[in-house]
Amino acid sequence: MTTPLAELKQIGITNALRNCQLFAGISPAELAAIADITTTKSVAKGSYLFREGDPSMGFYIVQTGAINVHRVNAAGKEQVIHVFRAGESFAEGTLATDKGYPADARAVEATQVLLVQKAGILALLRRQPELALRMLGSMSAHLRILVGQLEDLTLKDVETRLANWLVKRCPALESATPVKFELPMTKRVLAAELGTVSETFSRTLAKFREQKLIAVKGKTITVLNPSKLTALLRRHLGE
Amino acid sequence: MTTPLAELKQIGITNALRNCQLFAGISPAELAAIADITTTKSVAKGSYLFREGDPSMGFYIVQTGAINVHRVNAAGKEQVIHVFRAGESFAEGTLATDKGYPADARAVEATQVLLVQKAGILALLRRQPELALRMLGSMSAHLRILVGQLEDLTLKDVETRLANWLVKRCPALESATPVKFELPMTKRVLAAELGTVSETFSRTLAKFREQKLIAVKGKTITVLNPSKLTALLRRHLGE
């Protein structure tokens, strides 16, 4: 930490931390203290950051790439809990218990993460109650995501879930002008995130295509008429 | 707080707090400080403690009775998130955000709860970092519950979920001696907790009855052979 090289590394980490919602607006001194207990880690596409039951090393922040947090049952089926992308933090929950990680975490693509080390952050939290409150807030956000997931999976069918997913990435919900975007992953992976399999996903896309709601070309999806899609969504939720 | 009557009330609250896992092993001074910012509240069976979106008053601890935390979609269907019983705390997640409660909370039966008030506990957390860590631990436990729920609902069928539920209330898992107990609620409510409807629940009970795994008489259920039930559970999970 006293050599120029190490200092340089800390500066890089500090910058990365600043991009994380969890630490938005935090004082430079605190940020530096956190950087001191943070390391970086590269995860190759498809390899695991941790697995269910592994003892907690701390919590993570995605710098670049994406981490798929999921759960596997004995039959080998995966349920995606959430895909975390740049700036998002996860596994904060393992700080205050001696249980291990409650799920698996795998890199969807080549990914760079920050590891905020358990012992260090715990000591820091004891001195910085405000920071502890931030962590509480972050965990609360995760709880909300999970509650949303729960609702998604049980109260809606695949068609509704996909419509919802599409609507979420349209900037102007009520506009009638087409919106075009690229899928950031394979359709198979997206299907899993939506809690279904690729066949059903493909069929549902086809259904929307027939109704002239969207156009699909490879990984490019065009929402032809956002307002019609939101109307469909409302219709499905309203009955 | 200076009148004898108020003091007596605080003593009662203090005792109640002591029964909560969240505060297990905490110092008497801290406990008293928490009692100062805590009020009690009675909730009649079926009435709501709070609803989704209500601004947060603080978090709750169940003293007696049971609180059903659930979510309702536009179609009016309910998804039970968890039923909290004596000694359990919930809604801690609303402390650190200005969003309201993320779900509905209704009393399953006549219930007494403690309300730890938001402003008070926040001030306390700023002075007592250890307490903040406890709250983090508690929220982490809730996250685990939710992740478990998510897995239950997506990776298992109703038969497996019911078997799991039954096995959980058998003291000796591997024994061949019958275990008898009373349902603490109507079957309809239990069905909802297991993420299904009363008809399917009834059919699944019948299926177990035919296999001589259980006997049912009104609200009394007898698990005839716990070890056979756990064997069935393992078989379902293992393939």
Add this chain to the structure above:
DNA sequence: GGGCCGCTTTGACTTGCATCAACGCCCGTC
């Protein structure tokens, strides 16, 4: 006791979705 309402059970039907299977397609490697 009689009547009523809500819970429970059972049966018949419907449906959304996973699974299995087959085939075209793209893209890598040899």
Add this chain to the structure above:
DNA sequence: GACGGGCGTTGATGCAAGTCAAAGCGGCCC
């Protein structure tokens, strides 16, 4: 340029579980 493998699409089939309907069965109030 030929082969192989993973993805995407489509069709056929099976099944778990939700819905609708009808009929017992309590329990509770008058």
